[in-house]
Amino acid sequence: MNTSAKFLALAIGSALMASSVQASTQEDDARQLARAAAVEAAKASGKEDKVSYEEPARSYFNWGGIVRPDGKIVSVRDGSVAASMGVQPGDELLKVNGNPVSGNSLKEMLAPFDNLQHGDSFTVTVGRDGTEHQFSGEAKATVIPGWRLEVDVAMEEQQVGTTEGEGCGRISVFFTPPVTRDYYPAFIDSVDGETVRVQNPNLVVSAGEHTIGVHELIEDPSVRRRKSLATEKEFQLTVEPDTTYYIAAHFIREKRFDRVNQGYWEPIVWKVTEQECTVE
Incomplete structure (x- = not known):
């Protein structure tokens, strides 16, 4: 598959991923984006009558707390795992499972959450009003269904x-x-x-x-x-x-x-x- 086809195939995946986590009207827009991207990718890939793309099912864990690079938690989403644990906006994230969080980027700081699987128990330690507080929770994964898309290039x-x-x-x-x-x-x-x-x-x-x-x-x-x-x-x-x-x-x-x-x-x-x- 050439570079254009690869790029547009990624657009398909991004659009379908968005459709699984957004509201219903946004789902419709995402499906149309995926379909349009698939057609263009199919045309770019050669002269085959049909071109197929597919992705397996995947899952990810979204803790629900929005954290700044300095560790301050600026927002906690209602109904999230972070909210159920008792974490509050203004807290400072200090540790995950007893290990200090640190790094040169926000990605490094939040890396410990990436290793959690659905059902895993974990703890976070936050700083609040000059004292440390430890909270326990359970990871809940969001599943992105697998998909297969077949495009008729001869259309x-x-x-x-x-x-x-x-x-x-x-x-x-x-x-x-x-x-x-x-x-x-x-x-x-x-x-x-x-x-x-x-x-x-x-x-x-x-x-x-x-x-x-x-x-x-x-x-x-x-x-x-x-x-x-x-x-x-x-x-x-x-x-x-x-x-x-x-x-x-x-x-x-x-x-x-x-x-x-x-x-x-x-x-x-x-x-x-x-x-x-x-x-x-």
Whole structure:
């Protein structure tokens, strides 16, 4: 794997690691970053049809106290191991398991915590109001799940209609929309009456007004479809040059029993980005 691919593969790992420890909206952003990085890394790695990346499960211990290089504890996170031990902001970290903490950097000072495994008992000694206090605790590891990501490098854009002299933009269902907002995947069935039936990536269209036909791919146990009546839903979209519009299906929960008219969902644009568009 060349240097660009290695760098972007690291971006995948960083993004997926972030998704495991942040709030749900940040998880969605991290997944999209990981997927975009994977595509670029795959393109950089050669001419293979598919490229895979994977990382095993890992764990780490976060004590919960933020320590300055001089040993002063400036903050203690609520609910952390440090908080449960009784450590307070303003304390000075002196020892871990009876061994004095010292070093030329914060990394060296906190190195004793790196050797703790899940379930290990340990003690910290802090200075407070001129006296030493020793506290006991148990390490609790945070697990980062393993992951595997496979990218189809052969995936290409599809041009719909003519774009000569008008500039172009894209409509896309490539990124997974944030389910936390009741946005679900969809596929594009038609553009201006032309059947395309695209479930993966990007369509290049001319700048201007378009009629987009969309089918929903909502996965929710409360949805009871009448498949014989499942038809595309159309909406109007004004495409600006060098702009990408990401399409999703918005699940309207209060209308989940409206099956005949498909009132339980509507097609939406959930994300818009600037991206240069040229026609080869």
